[in-house]
Amino acid sequence: MRITYQSALHLSLPELAELHTAAYGGGWVSKPDKLADIFRTQNVDLKLSLIAYDGRRPVGLALLGRRRAHSWLYDFAIAHSHRGKGLGTRLLQTVSREAAKAGIRDVELDVWEKRDDAIRLYGRAGFQHVRTYLMFQATGQQLRLNDSDLPAEWQITPDLVETVIPWYAAAEGEPEPAWDRRLPSLLTYGDAQVMVLVDAEGMAACLHYAARPAAGTDPNRIRPMFVGLRQGAGLLHLRALFYAAARNAFGQAASTTFRIALEPENSSLAKLLQDLGMSVAARAFDMRLRMA
Ligand SMILES: CC(C)(COP(=O)(O)OP(=O)(O)OC[C@H]1O[C@@H](n2cnc3c(N)ncnc32)[C@H](O)[C@@H]1OP(=O)(O)O)[C@@H](O)C(=O)NCCC(=O)NCCS
Numbered sequence: 001m002r003i004t005y006q007s008a009l010h011l012s013l014p015e016l017a018e019l020h021t022a023a024y025g026g027g028w029v030s031k032p033d034k035l036a037d038i039f040r041t042q043n044v045d046l047k048l049s050l051i052a053y054d055g056r057r058p059v060g061l062a063l064l065g066r067r068r069a070h071s072w073l074y075d076f077a078i079a080h081s082h083r084g085k086g087l088g089t090r091l092l093q094t095v096s097r098e099a100a101k102a103g104i105r106d107v108e109l110d111v112w113e114k115r116d117d118a119i120r121l122y123g124r125a126g127f128q129h130v131r132t133y134l135m136f137q138a139t140g141q142q143l144r145l146n147d148s149d150l151p152a153e154w155q156i157t158p159d160l161v162e163t164v165i166p167w168y169a170a171a172e173g174e175p176e177p178a179w180d181r182r183l184p185s186l187l188t189y190g191d192a193q194v195m196v197l198v199d200a201e202g203m204a205a206c207l208h209y210a211a212r213p214a215a216g217t218d219p220n221r222i223r224p225m226f227v228g229l230r231q232g233a234g235l236l237h238l239r240a241l242f243y244a245a246a247r248n249a250f251g252q253a254a255s256t257t258f259r260i261a262l263e264p265e266n267s268s269l270a271k272l273l274q275d276l277g278m279s280v281a282a283r284a285f286d287m288r289l290r291m292a
Contacts (some may be wrong), residue, residue, distance in 0.1 A: 003087060005094050008049035008063065009084050019051070019058045023077035041188045042074050048102055050095045052078070052087060060087055062095040064107070070182045071099050073109040073181040092125040100291040107289040110178060110262060112282060121283065125280055128286040133178060133262040136273045137281040139219075139258055140253030144277075145243040149236070155198045156244040161187060163194050164208045167228025174269075176288070181225050192225065195245055198235055207241040211249030218287065220250045221257040223238035227269050235275055242276075 008016060015034040020030035038044065045066040051127050052060035059079040065072035073095075074254065078088045096107055110133060111118050119129075143259045150156065168183050178183070186208055197205040208226035212218070229237060246253035263282060274280075 001082070001085070001087075003059075003090070004007060004053050005098075006053065008046045008051050008061065011058070012028070013052060015058075016061070016152055016155045019061055020075070020077065021242045023059070023079045024059060025080050029101045037190060038074065041185045042072065043184060044069075044074055048095075048099055048104075050091065050098065050108070052082075053132055054082065060219040062091050063093060064099060066099075067105065067182075067184060069103055069105040071104040071107045073107055073124060076109075078192045082210045088121050089124050092121065094292070096125065096289055105291050106155050107291075108179060109287050110284045111287060113286050119287070122287050126291065127289045129285045130288050131175070131286045132265045133284045134265050134270055135279050135282040135284065136258070136263065136270075136278040138258055138276075138278040139244055140243070140256045140258070142277065143239070143242070143258070145239060145246065145253040146244075149239045151199075151240075154204075154240060156195055157198075158248070160228055161189075161192050161194050161208070161250075163206060164226055164228070168226060171228060173268050175264035177264070179227070181262065183245040186226055189225070195241055195248070197233075197241055197244075199233075199237070203232075204230045205237040207238075207245055209245055211245065213250075219257045219260055220248065220255065221247055224258065224260050227272075229268075236274060238272055238276060 013036055017030040017032045017035050042050050042065045044063055048066055049063045051058050059082045060077065063074045065074050076092065085291045090096045099107060109122065109127065111122065164186055189210060191210045193209060193211060195207045196203065206228040207224055209222050212221050212223060222242065227238065242258060243253045246256035250256050260273060
């Protein structure tokens with residue numbers, strides 16, 4: 001096996017999706033339009049991303065996002081035929097070395113805590129577990145969201161996605177969000193929406209989210225990506241925003257599923273979501289590689 005590496009810029013989107021599909025195996029299908037969306041919202045840098053070739057056949061990919069000197073491993077896969085031979089470790093080492101040459105100072109990634117194989121591999125390449133993310137899930141029925149969550153004097157209205165900017169700035173004391181919930185991502189999701197809540201004291205809260213209708217095995221769902229709360233605002237405001245977002249998207253809240261991905265475990269929102277009655281559906285590790 002003679003392996004060479006080339007920038008992902010040399011493959012078209014359909015070719016990348018085909019390689020992505022083949023490398024994962026197991027029936028999952030990567031779609032060019034979905035990949036294009038992800039590349040945009042996660043700032044995937046195709047020049048920095050690498051494809052591994054066995055002769056002329058692409059057999060592995062490492063897709064890297066870039067924001068200034070920071071980088072993020074969006075995805076990483078090796079074709080079944082080439083696994084277990086050290087190629088994954090070498091591709092990760094090569095892409096990190098090339099990123100460092102291009103001025104990157106750190107690479108981050110998230111990995112499901114039960115993926116022992118991937119965690120070992122990332123560890124071999126020098127990544128360290130720096131914190132844990134929580135994934136929350138519950139239906140409106142489990143959260144008992146209902147009309148009474150909207151006191152008559154509160155006003156909840158849709159607003160421009162850019163409304164999230166001052167709320168994001170005000171949340172500076174909170175742990176940094178995961179890569180795809182940072183401001184550049186929040187402002188580029190094609191289907192992002194924002195609701196703002198005004199109570200008797202004025203602007204009290206904002207919810208940035210995507211409402212995704214049922215598809216395949218996924219139910220109708222609201223995916224909150226950022227929550228802003230004025231000091232003193234809390235559970236009631238959050239309940240009201242969740243209820244309004246579900247009702248606006250699907251006409252009712254009870255059978256809507258709320259999913260929050262990659263919430264840092266020590267954030268105020270993580271505590272609030274637990275107080276709201278949401279259960280932790282999974283945990284993931286935030287792993288980082290610091291360049292020498
Ligand atoms: C995770 C993944 C990228 C690993 O790729 P890989 O090329 O098999 O990785 P490596 O060969 O470097 O390491 C795999 C194992 O082979 C072992 N190995 C390394 N070099 C070897 C060699 N020359 N001969 C035999 N075994 C070797 C490693 O020690 C490792 O063993 P371990 O699991 O006990 O730690 C691959 O399984 C994959 O693409 N999975 C699907 C996509 C995915 O899950 N991506 C990660 C998302 S978090």
